[in-house]
Amino acid sequence: MNDVTPYILLSAILFTIGTVGVLVRRNAIVVFMCVELMLNASNLALVAFAYQHGDLEGQIAAFFVMVVAAAEVVVGLAIIMTIFRTRRSASVDDASLLKY
């Protein structure tokens, strides 16, 4: 297998789907999942390029992305929990007091 372009295209597609997901869904958790999807897409691209260039740096980067994603999920979900506890709803649109 000598050409990684399909991987890159797949990663692009997943990334786009993730983006649309973030914009369309209203449930906070689903939005969060879409963000995770986008992160995975970028990981795929990193690994693919690592393979392309024969340099493990890509995989190291992917690894770090995962670590950061973990931290992010932890805090993100904690926030969603607190919002849910006070507002009894996990919809993203409900938290819209900070406006004109």
Add this chain to the structure above:
Amino acid sequence: MFLFTEGGHSIPVVDPLGTAGVFSLMWLVIALPLAGAAVLLLGGRRTDSWGHYLGTAMPIGSFAISVYMLLDLLGRDETERSVSQHLWDWVSVGDFRVGMDLLVDPLTILFLLLITGVGSLIHVYSIGYMSHDPRRRRFFGYLNLFVAAMLMLVMSENYLGLFLGWEGVGLASYLLIGFWQHKPSAAAAAKKAFVINRVGDIGMSLAIAMFFVTFGSTSFTVISQGAGEAGDGALTAIGLLLLLGACGKSAQVPLQAWLLDAMEGPTPVSALIHAATMVTAGVYLITRSNFIFELAPHAQTAVVVVGTVTLLWGAVIGCAKDDIKKALAGSTMSQIGYMVLAAGLGVYGYAFAIFHLLTHGFFKANMFLGAGSVMHGMDDDVDMRHYGALRKAMPVTFATFAMGYLAIIGFPGFSGFWSKDHIIEAALVESPIAGVCALLGAGVTGFYMTRLMLMTFFGEKRWLKDVHPHESPSVMTVPLMVLAALSVLGGVLFIGHWIVDWLSPVVGEAPEHALPIPALALTAITVVVVAAGVAVAWLLFGRRPVPATMPIDVSPVIKAARADLYGDAINEGLVVQPGRVLTSGVVGFDHSGADGLVRGGASVVAGAGQGLRKLQNGFVRSYALSVLSGVLIVIVTLAVVNL
């Protein structure tokens, strides 16, 4: 030294000598009244008690110095009769150097004598006239200020100094006309006088600017020497601008509306400023600038035209006025018209203009002070229809007024006869039309002066109930007698053509001009015309009783004359109304236009702010969308740029 002889007459060059002897006191002539004015105006209450005596002493002092200078000049040879004194460098910028210089030459000395002589008499008269006015000190202060400014005007050796005196006189007349400021009419008249003078001053300023541009200096000496080489266009323009200035100051036709309103001021003011001195400043200016007018024939014809028109204009107004002072003011305007006409005739006329100016100074001041004395007796009532048969009540005033009357109508032997007759004669020679108008004017003068005399002193009493006229105190009648004597003996100046020869070093000589008809016949015609005027007046006002109230249904001519031939209406319509509309328009434009732009800009910014505010709608997903659109823009531009 003469400039050059052209067309038979030579134009003298102003070439003054250094000061010597009494002339070193030249500056004192101005300094005295100026000091008097300063002391009186700044002195405040303390100078109230003796203020007016100091005020009167100043012009008398100047008069004494002037007489002394006259004697010194008489003793000199004809070519050395002009002396100049440099006081200090006034304005020197680059090659525009103007010194505060004074010049006394035959023309100036005559004016000095007139101003200080008649001025002193009027000051003495004012002591009586203003005796019970609370602000007498301030009045004398203003009078002294006026005398100082007038002296500066006539004695200055350059046009800028002349302009300084010119505006100083304008200011003094503003202050004196508006002396009784609590009367709104007086304040309005004062403002009107100053503004119209100011319009005339546009001419003066531009003329002086042109002097500098063309001759590089504003001093008479340099200009008179360089006048020969200047271009005709420049000279004519300067001439016309000087004429505009003269009209403003001497109340000639285009700018004459202020003179009749100026009668709001106290009578001595009218006598001094609006009869003897200030209004003649225009004639002095034209005579002094003879080296310009001689080389600008068009300007001279303009002067003649203005003189003739004003001559008739003033006469017609004089006939219809019931207010004694306004009638005299109308006659002043007409007499100055004569002088301007004479000055416009060129070298022939200058001497006669000045001669008439002097005699007019005497008899007009005499009549104004007489009118003042009449008003003094009639509790300041100016309406002639409430006078009548005052000759018995105020014999001295009647006698002196009669002398002035005989002089002004040109009764043979009196001063007015000599001066006006020669003007008519010169006018007939130079420009016949003007001559005929002058002759006609003489007749009308006879008419309105006789009407004035009959309505005031003859006929039966038309006094108001509690009015009982009495003769004025001697402090007022003595100056009247002196002036009456001068009006009678004024002709002496003309014995053996003395005044013409006296002024020739200033205005140049002219060969004897051939008269179309013998002089005696011409004089006879004039006397007949005047007699006709007098007779008509006698028929209308002598035989029939004068109605106590002004008749309303009169011919349109008289209606027009009563409204100053609609002079004011023209000014109002042409200048004041459009000016007011323009001003409010400009204020409106400034508020909505210039300021509108600024306020408009501010509201646009505020509107934009309101609009953008709506973008912040609180929904996370909208913000995410804007982030995405940002990314898209970046990607698209990258793609486009790379292609």
Add this chain to the structure above:
Amino acid sequence: MSVTFWILAIIMVPAALGVLLVRKAVHAALLLAVVMISLAILYLTLAGPFLFAVQIIVYTGAILMLFLFVLMLVGVDAADSAVETIRGQRVLAILGGLVLGVFLVVGLSQIALGAATGLDDANAAGNIQALANILFSRYVFAFEVTSALLITAAVGAMVLAHRERLVPKAGQAETAAQRVRDFAESGKHLGPLPSPGVYARHNAVDTPALLPDGTPEPTSVSAVLAARGTVRSAPALADDVDDVRRALAQIDGPDGGAASGVDTSSGTGHNTENPGADASATDSPTGAPR
């Protein structure tokens, strides 16, 4: 290699779309799991066994599970309504996504990457060893920083989730007073619930305990089961009690009848099979949270 790629790609893309389109959040989570695992396999094809493992264990195993926990807490059945509230959001989002997708795909497909050098020589000493060499040589500082990050995240989550006690802890006296007050206001059962085993006929979780007067105690069954409607009816148990009473009645004659006035109305059989009818009777009044 490319065969696996195509297979996985075909699985992953619809799964990803599913995450986007599916109504229930739980289904979305599961679909995401599918995507992640297939991704892991892709890593294998790209010579990244270590990442394959980490992806499955850490990413899918831990993080996704975390999602499910939170879903469980937040209410697994919360379904989004299809109606879009923000005007024009959906259209613009889809349009934006399309434009992004098109540009990325078209742009990336044009770059000619050329032959991939492959990771064989890099992984010569084994992928994990190679990774470790790089990680602990050049990126050791970054590694330490990520550890700090993780700790911070943990503390952060704890702080966020912890609820500060605003009111002092209610002591025994207060709870007793509160119980009496509740009974007075809402007639809530004053006494403690029967301890397990008393009057109990069954230890099944979906069978409510019986109060002394024979009425089932709704709070003894989990709200989730009540919400699902699979609670067994208590009256079915009433027959045994009636038998016992009838026996007692016969022993002490006619005056024992007063005790039998207890409502054993329905008395239909033990009907765990049609839970709907009975469930309503015993359904807990507390609303099923979404």
Add this chain to the structure above:
Amino acid sequence: MSDFPWLTVMLLVPLAGAALVPVVGAALARQVGLVFSLVTLGVGVAVAAQYHASDGMQFTETYDWISAFGVHYALGVDGLGLLMVLLTAVLVPIVIAASWKDADEGEAGYGALDGNGQGGSAGFIAWTLALEALSLAVFLATDVFLFYIVFEATLIPAYFLIGGFGRAGRSAAAVKFLLFQLAGGLVLLGGVIGLYVVSAQQGAPSYLLSDLMSLDIGTTAGRVLFVTFFVAFAIKAPLFPVHTWLADTTEKATPGTSVLLVCVLDKIGTFGMLRFCLGIFPEASQWATPVVIALALVSIVYGALLAIGQDDLLRLIGLTSLSHFGFIVLGIFVFSSQGGTGAVLYMVNHGLGTAALFLLAGYAIKRRGTASIAAMGGQEKLTPVLAGLMLVAGLATLGLPGLSTFVSEFLVIISAFQYHWFVGAVAVTGIVLAAIYVLWMYQRTMTGPTPEALADPALPSSRDVSVREIAAVAPLVAALVFLGFYPTPLLDAANPYIGDLMSHVGVTDAPPDVTAPAAGHAEEAH
């Protein structure tokens, strides 16, 4: 010229005063303020005494400030600078003396205690001294960068002076003033930076005026930079299109503030035109002359017409300055020594004349409690001395010969006429319009019948000017009259400066058409 840093001392004295006055508390504030301003005047007079007329820039102090940009803390005084410094140093004590307790009284008396509490007269005097220090710095700065900084810094005290003291609506006027000036400052900043770029291209960058004047800036660059400088100065010295802030400011601010603004701060505009526009961009100035002269003429006539149509006394006086600044700019841009000297003299004389008129108007307004001309009338009978002084100040504004303003106005008219007869004619109409608005204003406020309500002498309106009030205005009137007859001291300072400037710009005066004939013996008679 000892090496004693006279100029720096002259700046520090008012600054020290400004710092000390609030500390010293309201009781002594006025006296301390007056003392400091008089000391500044003393230093100014000392500098003037040691100033040799024809030696160009003197008392120079140059220290490196930001060497990277070639910025120096450089001070120096030349003819023009000296006159402006003396004008400022004279006007500030007069303003302090004139508005002695104004800032303490309530709204009617222009007090500041109604709201933003600027601390009454102590605050007023502190801000005034600060403004004086900064204005002096502007006139003395010979480094364009330093000039720009203090040029902008003057806005701070000016803003607080307008906004803190005066009549209702003053804060709006203050904001408008600030926005206008800041816009100008912004444009000027562009110019200053442009200068750096140009001077950096030609060797070491330096902001020293002397270096910049010897810089040969390309025509297009020169013109662009000229426009930036000119726009900023046109806003500062109000010229036609950008003048609307002037009327509002003078209407709402106290007369004292208006004096500082119109007679000192606005002069920075025309001062800048002379020193920087003509100095650094001579070619561009000549290129822009027709446009500038058109704007100046419009300002003259437009300002006068506006003044005639006003009903508010202070607003009217403010607008007269728009007309006068038109004259000054006209004088500057006709490029003749008469025009230049006329403009410089005009700046000084206008400073004296308008200051007197503002302060006297302030006295009249305080006495009548209203600034509306229609509501005033017959004041002359009640307070003759005030009316007399007002008349003299009014006559100075309309340029009556015998008063100093006439000399400068006439020089400008002559040079305008020499430039082109039409320009002269339009400029001259200004003097008639001036006569109209001054005398009409005087007639409606001072003369005419006194309303009966004000008859009794106890009312403030019949209290004539007090000794302090006269003492504040008397020096101005005396200067107006003395300099009217003997303007030589001003001319000695202005002529050499303008001579050097004209030779720097490369312009010689047009010779008269008729060269004077062989000096007739009359010439020696002088």
